[in-house]
Amino acid sequence: MSQIKKFIDNFGYTRIIIILFLILLFIAAFALELQTKSLISGILNRAGMNMLLTLAMVPSIQSGTGLNFGLSIGILCGVLGAVLSIAMDLTGGRAFFVANVLGILFAIVAGYVYGLLLNRVKTQEMLIGTYAGFSVVSGMCMFWILAPFKSPKMIWPYGGRGLRVTVSLEDTFDKVLNNFLLGQYNGIEVPWGLYGYIILLCLAVWLFSRSKTGIAMQTAGSNPRFAEASGINVDSMRIIGTILSTVLGAMGILVYAQSYGFLQLYTAPLYMAFPAVAAILIGGATVRKASIAHVIIGTFLFQALLVVALPVTNAVLPEGNLSEVVRIIISNGIIVYALTRIGGGE
Amino acid sequence: MSKPILQLIDISKEYYGNRVLKKVNLTVYPGEVHAIVGENGAGKSTLMNILFGMPVIHSTGGFSGQIIFDGEPADINSPKVAMEKGIGMVHQEFMLLPGFTITENLKLNREITKHNLVSKLLGEKMKSLDMEAMRKDARKALDTLGVDIDEMLPVEGLPVGHKQFIEIAREIDKTNVRLLVFDEPTAVLTEIEADLFLKAVEKLAASGIAILFITHRLSEVMQVADNITVIRDGEVVGRLTREEATIEDMARLMVGRKIDRIEKTKKVNNGTDENILEIKNLKVDMPGEVVKNVNLNVKKGEILGIGGLAGHGKIGIANGIMGLYPASGEVIFKGEKIKLNSPNDVLSRGMAFVSEDRRGVGLLLDESIEKNIVLTAMQVQRKFLTRILGVNFALSSKIREHAKKLIKELDIRCTGPEQPVRRLSGGNQQKVCIARAVTLEPDLLFVSEPTRGIDVGAKKIVLDLLLKLNQELGMTIVITSSELAELRSICDRIAIIYDGKLEGILPPDADDTDFGLMMAGGHSDKAKEVS
Structure with missing residues (x-):
């Protein structure tokens, strides 16, 4: 009995509750005779799509700035890179590559500036980050309207000013990673290329955490005064963490977009930080501690929940868009629950 | 009576x-x-x-x-x-x-009130203040004390x-x-x-x-x-x-008489004439422990004690030199002027510090013992690293080896080098702090309040350990402590700090009266300077 309790303590009540809920949803899905195979493919796809955005939370938590609620800043850098690569008329893998290079460059600059801001508002990072993200998204809305892009793939087909709200990637890098080494097993699709790319980046983040700078960054995050006494420049470590997080955000949105097939401009990035925050918290991370395992477990659980909950609620409550309401309640509910647990326990 | x-x-x-x-x-x-x-x-x-x-x-x-x-x-x-x-x-x-006047502060929550139209209808809570009566009371109280200030001044900005x-x-x-x-x-x-x-x-x-x-x-x-x-x-x-x-x-x-001197068995290092550290006009802005102007020399190979009452600035000295609180003045280490307010510079010159705030500054509580031991040396001296493709990576095998060696040498009671330090007792946590400082192989070690919050048995072990470092490795040690008895047990000289300044230096066997007088300040003329 005590061993069961110990296991539960180790694993965390949050995760157990969510897993039980998930099992319940699966049973419901089975009972309602929904397509389980397509559900599983959907989970694999959605988890891969969102994994990097969740991974972006790791450096910011490790460096002590908490959850990166200003992830939309990184996302916008990636989107900007993609828009430029489309404007250059590139296609396929090359377009994806150029979008990444540009996105990373923008993210380094933006991350640096954002890091300077976060250093001025210590202990308020998450609140300020949320609103910094909101403001930058709004600012970029003006840019999307005013930017002098001419590519017919992006401007409104009937003329006028500005870029479309959603830009199709059909002719550029739609599904470059998803379709690379796509495995079909008895109707279940496994995007091996996508997962290979993710594993590579997870590995890079893990390796960084074993490096001298990485260790200094984690020290700055877990005890700034200790770090200071050990000759570590806490402020610059926080900036490094913020830059890394922003860069991963930029790369993450490109993975997301290639999988989705569309680039979403204007207000779409506004709330994109929230699912990533929810996922890593479900994975077992706290505001002070996060690991790659938290990212993987959390993204799978959170996305599985959304993928299965939607059709189930649709089948149970077919009226209007109740399922969408349920989705919002579930995902925000998880964020609220996880945030109330800040600082609780070790 | x-x-x-x-x-x-x-x-x-x-x-x-x-x-x-x-x-x-x-x-x-x-x-x-x-x-x-x-x-x-x-x-x-x-x-x-x-x-x-x-x-x-x-x-x-x-x-x-x-x-x-x-x-x-x-x-x-x-x-x-x-x-x-x-x-x-x-x-x-x-x-x-701060924003209230003297009168309002004096009468806070005990205000004198009088009835007005509204309060007659709505009851006691709505009564208005009788400022005139309050002023009179305030004036009376201030006069009793013989203070001549306007009772209607705001408190903010007053001396x-x-x-x-x-x-x-x-x-x-x-x-x-x-x-x-x-x-x-x-x-x-x-x-x-x-x-x-x-x-x-x-x-x-x-x-x-x-x-x-x-x-x-x-x-x-x-x-x-x-x-x-x-x-x-x-x-x-x-x-x-x-x-x-x-x-x-x-x-x-x-x-009081409570000396329990740990005799130095081999009197090898009692300090030479050479100064390893010269502190000139040091000022440190550490809240609650302000150092106002300290001039002090530390001799190579000695154990110097810094004593004094709480709040007089003794704690501020080591913290200031190590760059943890804003400091000004001149500090010369081994003939070279050190950069103040830069922990990195001080650490890389061969000074190390065991902080008085063990759980706040001294340890990463949720990290392993081994990480706590090697971290500073890794960051400052690039020890325990290996270079792969231009990137410095931590070398786990070497870290483990070193941690195991120190755990054995310092007798840190733990389940292994991977145990988080939070789970250790106070005495063993202090040993981890000392282990980290020792890993830096410093020439000069600052130790603040080494026995605070640890039990009696562990106290002696920690003091013995410091003595051993001094005697066997020739490490110069500066111990800051509120416990005079502890300083008198192992130090060669004891400097007493009063009101942010050096009041005097005494030998450990000096009279109780002298220590007491110095700690209470104002009697530096009676102090016997030893050199």
Whole structure:
């Protein structure tokens, strides 16, 4: 009995509750005779799509700035890179590559500036980050309207000013990673290329955490005064963490977009930080501690929940868009629950 | 004399099995100024907390003994009860609202009110303030103290001395006050203000109020106190009247004979004539431990102790040199001027620091023992690293090896190098801190409060360890400690800091009186300088 309790303590009540809920949803899905195979493919796809955005939370938590609620800043850098690569008329893998290079460059600059801001508002990072993200998204809305892009793939087909709200990637890098080494097993699709790319980046983040700078960054995050006494420049470590997080955000949105097939401009990035925050918290991370395992477990659980909950609620409550309401309640509910647990326990 | 206003009978108090007060008895008469003197940690504050019914006493299991107030046994279980009985307390920290006027502060929550139209209809809560009456009361209280300031001035921006007077005025304005407790009231005052204050105390006593006066400043005690009680280690060690007391007596009683010297078996390193560290005009802005101007030389190979009472700046010296708090002045290490306010520079020159704030600055509580041990050396000296493709990676095998070696050498009791330090006892945590400093292989080691918060057995082990580092590795060690006995047990010389400045340097076997006098300040001329 005590061993069961110990296991539960180790694993965390949050995760157990969510897993039980998930099992319940699966049973419901089975009972309602929904397509389980397509559900599983959907989970694999959605988890891969969102994994990097969740991974972006790791450096910011490790460096002590908490959850990166200003992830939309990184996302916008990636989107900007993609828009430029489309404007250059590139296609396929090359377009994806150029979008990444540009996105990373923008993210380094933006991350640096954002890091300077976060250093001025210590202990308020998450609140300020949320609103910094909101403001930058709004600012970029003006840019999307005013930017002098001419590519017919992006401007409104009937003329006028500005870029479309959603830009199709059909002719550029739609599904470059998803379709690379796509495995079909008895109707279940496994995007091996996508997962290979993710594993590579997870590995890079893990390796960084074993490096001298990485260790200094984690020290700055877990005890700034200790770090200071050990000759570590806490402020610059926080900036490094913020830059890394922003860069991963930029790369993450490109993975997301290639999988989705569309680039979403204007207000779409506004709330994109929230699912990533929810996922890593479900994975077992706290505001002070996060690991790659938290990212993987959390993204799978959170996305599985959304993928299965939607059709189930649709089948149970077919009226209007109740399922969408349920989705919002579930995902925000998880964020609220996880945030109330800040600082609780070790 | 008339009958006593306050009697404390056999008051004892334990904090978690640690006896801080042992059967303390105290009697105070109306109109008497009674001084309580003692070192930090002697139990003065605990005694006052009991008298004032502070929650901290009751949340830690209460106390034993009896309080008799005005002839009747009193059960003071909250500050409110204490206030109702007529016990007032003037705190060390100011509890004033800066934006309010002096009058408003004095009358806070005790405002004099009068009826108006609305209050007649809606009841007591809507009564308006009778500013005229409040002003008069405030004026009266200030006049009693002999302070000439406008009672309608806002508190914000007033000099500290005036704030202290307002605190006192607030207490004496309470009409029922019978006993006033002052907890180191002159600590923040200038000499002129202190004089003014002492005069006010005498006036108050003359009006029949009993006064309990806690202080370190022995000369003040001589000036105003009628009776003096000296407390050491939770026990009353002396009761003196003003006539029979001398400053020397009080100093000796305060410090007491409690030397338990760990004899240096091999007297190899007692310090040479060469200075390894020269501190010139050091000023450190560390809150609560401000260093005002310290000049001090550390000799190569010695163990130098830095002592003094809390709040006088001894802690600030090491923190300032190590760059943890803003410092100015000149520090020369091995003939070279060091860069102040840069921990990195100081560490890489061969100085290391074991902080007094073990859990805050000294350790990464949730990280493993091995990480705690190697981290500083890895960051500052690039030890335990391997270079792959231009990136420095931590070398786990070497870290593990080194950690295991130190765990064995320092006898750190743990389940293994991967155990988080949070789970270790205080003494073993301190050993981890020392292990980290030793890993840097420093020439000069600063250790602050090495035995704070660890049990008696572990204390000796930690001190022995420091002695061993000094004797066997020739490491110069500077120990800052509030426990004089500890400094006297292993140091070659002891520097006493008073009011942010060096008061004097004494040999460890110097007389108790000299230590006591130096710690109480103002008697540097009597000190014997040793070199």
